[in-house]
Amino acid sequence: MTLRENRRTPLSLSQIAEAVGARLVGDGAIKIGGVASIHAATESDLVFVEDEKHLASALRSRAGAVIAGEFAAHTASRKPLLISDHPKLTLARAARLLQECDLANEAPRVESVHPSATVHPTAVLNPGVHVDEHAVIGDCVRIGENTRVGAGCVIADGVSIGRDCTIYPNATIYAGTAIGDRVIAHAGAVLGSDGFGYVRDRKTGRYEKFPQVGKLVIEDDVEIGANTTIDRGALDETRIGRGTKIDNLVHIGHNCQIGEDVVIAAQTGLSGSIVIEKGVVLGGQVGIGEHARIGEGVMLGGQGGVLPNKVLRGKGKAFWGTPAQPLREYLKQLATVARLAKKE
DSSP states (O other), X not given: OOOOOOOOOOEEHXXXXXXXXXXXXXXXXXXXXXXXXTTTOOTTEEEEOSSGGGHHHHHHSSOSEEEEOGGGTTOOOSSOEEEOSSHHHHHHHHHHHHHHHHHHHSOOOOOEEOTTOEEOTTOEEOTTOEEOTTOEEOTTOEEOTTOEEOTTOEEOTTOEEOTTOEEOTTOEEOTTOEEOTTOEXXXXXXXXXXOOOEEEOTTTOOEEEOOOOOEEEEOTTOEEOTTOEEXXXXXXXXXXXXXXXXXXXXXXXXXXXXXXXXXXXXXXXXXTXXXXXXXXXXXXXXXXXXXXXXXXXXXXXXTXXXXXXXXXXXXXXXXXXXXXXXXXXXXXXXXXXXHHHHHO
C-alpha cells in the first residue's frame, strides 16, 4: 500500500463558512469537495484571492465559490463568496476541514504491513498504521495510530513515532529518536544521525570522535522537507519545537534547540548548540555559527550569516547580510558601496 492523497468528502459551503469563521454571501447549499488554483478549479472547488485585481479572474473561473477579502463583499456576482480578513489562511483551514471530514467517514483502519517490509517482533504498531514496500522497522519501535511509513524507510531500534504522522519513502530515523503527533517527514530525510563532533589530539594532530549519544526530539505538528538532516544531541538532546516548518535540504546540527512555530527555508545550515527561539523566520541559504542565539520573532533574510556566539534580538525585526545586521543598516551600507563604485 502506498502513501496517497485523501479523497475529499463534499461539504456544503455554509458548513465550511461556519467551521472556518468566514461570512457567506450567496448560495450556501452548493457542495465543495476540494481546493484549487483559479486556473485548475472545477465546479466543486474553492479558490481564494487576496488582492482585488485578481477577483474578476476568480469569478470567471469554474470554481464553485471564492474566498476573498472585504473588498469583495459588495461585488455583484452569481458565484458564492466567503468573506475573510485572511483569505489564504481560510483556504488552508477549509482544505484541512475537508480532509478531516474524509478521514472521519472512512471505515475503521486496520494495521497494514506490506509483505516485503521487515518488522521486528518487538515493534508495536497501533491500529491504522501502514508500512509500505521494503521498509524496515527495528527493535522496540512504537508507532501511533494512523501513521504511514513509506517504501524503503528505515526506522531504527527504540524510535517512537506518534499518531497521524506521514513518513515518506526512503526516510531514515536513527535509534532513540522521538517523534510527536501529526509530523510529516518528506522523502530522504535523515533524522537523529551523529553530529559532526571531534576532539583534536594536540600531540598527534589527529581527530577522535566525541561521543554522539544524545537524542533527537521532534514535537507535534512539525514538517520536515525532503533530504533534510537533523543530528541527535552529543550528550544531551536536539529538539525541534511544536509547529516548526523546515524546508528541503536543511541541515540542523547537534544540540540545537529550535522553538515553536519557526520557519526555516531551503539550504539553511545550522552549526551545533544553536538556540532558535519561537516564531523566528530564516530565509534560504542562511548560515549560523555554533552557540549563536536568534531571539523570538527575528527575521533573517536569505544568505544571511550569523557568527558563532552571536545573539540577534528584536521581535519582528529583520536582519540581513554577513555578518547579519539590522536591515536598514545593511541597505545603507549597500547604497554607500554603490555610490563609491560610481566615483571610481
